[in-house]
Amino acid sequence: MSDAIISVRNLHKWYSGVHALKGVSLDFRRGEALGLVGDNGAGKSTLINILSGVHRADQGEIKVEGRPVSIATPRDAMDLGIETIYQYNSMVPTMSIARNLFIGREPTRFSVLGVGILDQKKMAEESIRAIANVDLHLRSPDALVGELSGGQRQGVAIARAMHFKSKVMILDEPTNHLSVKETNKVIGFVRGLKEQGVTGVFISHNMHHVFDCCDRIVAMARGEVVLDKRIEDTSIDEVHGVL
């Protein structure tokens, strides 16, 4: 398909004898919010980990914008425009918002062999803008992330992904352990991705959250894709039925 931003073909992964992915083929389309659902051990985390560079597939092909790619590290994925926001581990709580936004991609004034002096002015200015762009209201970019609520942290993580112009944003269980109000906020972020032309991949156990903000549902079970439909062509009951 021509509008596929990422397409995976026949992806296999074994974990010490367990066949976790059994030949998954899937297209992630440009500007689409895709909901990935499935029980624990269905293979959705494995698929996501392969796309975000945490694990490597044992077999199969990944194309990004039509070009075959090899994603060996998280950095490779980020350089391809694939940004992953994990349930817990996307922020360092002991560091400020501004520092967190730029972890691993700090703007430097000059550098030798990749190590250089931070451009703190640029970091402060850009972090204020990045946070404002996702409609997040925070006191100051110097506040510690550890002082933010769970929803605000997800907001900062999304602001970071937006700031680095990611093309695909993978959100792994972003609404777990959040209050209802904060969950709505995160769902709002996911809806907002489409307006920015970003492909969202939303992973959740909660079917209502997925139906609230996605255009398309992909359900996985036992390492395979068992359902792939537009949201208007299916229902929560049907999805539950195949899982």
Added chain:
Amino acid sequence: MKRLFKTYLEKPELAGLILLVLLIILFQVRSHGVFLNADNLRGILGILPEAGLVAIGVTILMISGEFDLSVGSVFALMPMTMAVLMVHGWPFPLALFAGLLVSAAIGFVNGYVTIRFAIPSFITTLGMLFMARSLTVVVSGGFPPLLPVDLPNWLFTAFVGPGNMFRMSFLWFVAVAVLTSLMLSRTNFGNWIKATGGFMPAAAAMGIPTARVKIVCFMLCSVLSGFAGMLQVLRLGSPLPSIGEGLELQAVAAAVIGGASLTGGIGTVMGGIIGTTLIRVIDNGLVLSHVDANWFKFAIGFLTIFAVVANAWMRKRAKAIKMEG
């Protein structure tokens, strides 16, 4: 105003700094003004760089989330390596380079083994503590070798400054302190160290080479300890194989008093320096105020616990101050 108050309460080295000022005032009064006179200060400042350099290394390593118990042994092994090489006719600069290389290699082994086998650095470096100390005695052959007479003491231990207030070692110490401080707060590498120690899964997910960051910190810590050991040997004029015993725990105490967190992510170079100064001040001040010197370790122990409790309390207070806007 409120924001300023909050910002300062959040500084990890604040508790140590307050304690330091209070103790200086106390000792100054108790010693009838002897404590802060030029002769006594010269004594304190002459020794401070040796423990201070070790504390800087240990602090940075702790911020990266690891721990080094072998610094005291490296402190002895590095100058012993140099002394033995110089006895065999190596010139000083070459021996210095070899000594630093040995220190760096020990740091590398500490880091590599810790990460490769995913074991606590407490264990790796505890093992290294014994191994490096043993090596020190082995290479010395049991007798401290005689140092050559033409050593460049002018570069490391000579007194300089107004009223010969400092030793050259103090200038080295200040230079290292400024450089490492800037590295931690102003460079992207400093950001990686804090992120790695603060929450490693996040740092790794954002593409930071966490293993390499930690190994560099292990090596830096070892090199600084070795260098500090050389300073002490040049000051004493003899490479005793027993120097630096107990220094590892004093350095950890200094880092912790200065606000570094044992779990990583929090701390400053300045804090480590404040902690070391505090320990030196107690050591010296107890003697000057005619207190039995055996209370020294008690005081260090008490202050370590007290500083951490005070720090935790202040951080909680700071968090409770809500900021708007």
